[in-house]
Amino acid sequence: MDNSLREKDVTTHLHPQTNFRRHEEVGPLIIEGGDGVRVTDSAGRAYIEGVSGLWCAALGFSNKRLADAAHAQLCRLPYQQTFAHRSNPAVIELAEALVERAPGELARAMFQCSGSEAVDTAIKTSWYYHAARGKPEKRKVISRQGSYHGTTIASASLTGLPNMHRGFGIPLEGFIHVSRPHFWRGAQEGETERAFSERLIAEIEAVIEREGADTIGAFFAEPVMGTGGVVLPPEGYFELLQPLLKKHDILFVVDEVICGFGRTGHYWGSDFAGLSPDMMTCAKGLSASYFPISALTITDEIYQVLADRSAEFGAFGHGFTYGGHPVGAAVALETLRIYDEIDIVAKARARQDQLQQGLRALADHPNVGEVRGVGMMAAIEFVQNRQTKAPFANPGKFGARVSEDLARQGILLRALGDTLVFAPPLIISEGELSEILDAVHVTLGRTEDIEAA
Helix, strand or coil, rough: CCCCHHHHHHHCCCCCCCCCHHHHHHHHCCCEEEEEEEEEECCCCCEEECCCCHHHCCCCCCCCCHHHHHHHHHCCCCCCCCCCCCHHHHHHHHHHHHHHHHCEEEEEEEEEECHHHHHHHHHHHHHHHHHHHHCCCCEEEEEEEECCCCCHHHHHHHHCHHHHCCCCCCCCEEEEEEECCHHHHHCCCEEEEEEHHHHHHHHHHHHHHHHHHHHHEEECCCCCCCCCCCCCCCHHHHHHHHHHHHHCCCEEEECCCCCCCCCCCCCCCHHCCCCCCCCECHHHHHHCCCCCCEEEEEEHHHHHHHHHHHHHCCCCCCCCCCCCHHHHHHHHHHHHHHHHCCCCCHHHHHHHHHHHHHHHCCCCCCCEEEEEECCEEEEEEEEEEECCCECCCCHHHHHHHHHHHHHHHEECEECCEEEEECCCCCCCCHHHHHHHHHHHHHHHHHHHHHHHC
């Protein structure tokens, strides 16, 4: 490692989602290059990126077409804002392309730079929409424990992970969390998956009745919980949830930031889970991570209400300086073209059985509580005792040791506490995926050493 770079990083760079004191001791893993599904550190060592960075590098690294698209747009028009009737060709074409591909009745797109910003925009839009309809009191927002929707003040309040709340004085008032729909961990003894879903939907209905439907504006959900541990919806959950929300005039906002663009083996997680969103957020795979960009899409029914209100007020008072950035739009548009040309869903499906079955071969390991996943996203939840599902006395240590051992083998995977998550680039080959699976088998074959470390 370049000691000069290491020292500069430790002394000047404040890392997100990081233990600062620990970082002072261990320093950074400095990644200097990437090609295909591999990245290279400052010592010249290569690793397979087993979680696509942060679920986002769907096309891997050093894709020349995306680099060329960015370069051409930088030379033509490096920046233009989209406020007050301004636009640019790239963002116009992208909006049309995204709406054409969007699930359900989604008809309009607004662009931001991150998933968190898209979620914030969805929250604000739900408030604006209900107020425009004469229901300004419909401001409360419901999400699920274990969900992840971002780290801005509002999106972190929506997120259902306590580690995103501690020390910040959030969630804000009006953000309500209902039970995590994790059947393996949350089901009662003898309860079927359908009965589990019915119980959770009854809980949501009780929350609506307690809070008052006339005070609740939106319900946010990921089709598959990503950062919450790749938790799949239990049988009947969304089937029962959606009519309940319609009944109470509560907008259904689907967060596709992780699930969109082939990750679940479907173009959208909504297709996998049978969802009909009123609004949808997406990011990550929108540009395959080559440029920061996100989008909020809404139905025409919602748009018409917003349009009338904006005419009344003179403008829709929301937006970001870099929203609809022409370079990001050009890169995202080229990404969508590549997805079409290579059939990104077929790419994911070609490898999904290898990933899911390869991990399920570890299901009998004494420290494996559950193996779960769909498409090209999966997780192994580690436990102290698989019969009782008892967690480790020191939460997170085992998962960290596993990911560290895998890194020594040249595989980068992310441990979320004691859950190891997988989301490799969708272009990964059979041989490259075998390298990941083989390394995991090797690591779990020496768990006694890992526990003792």
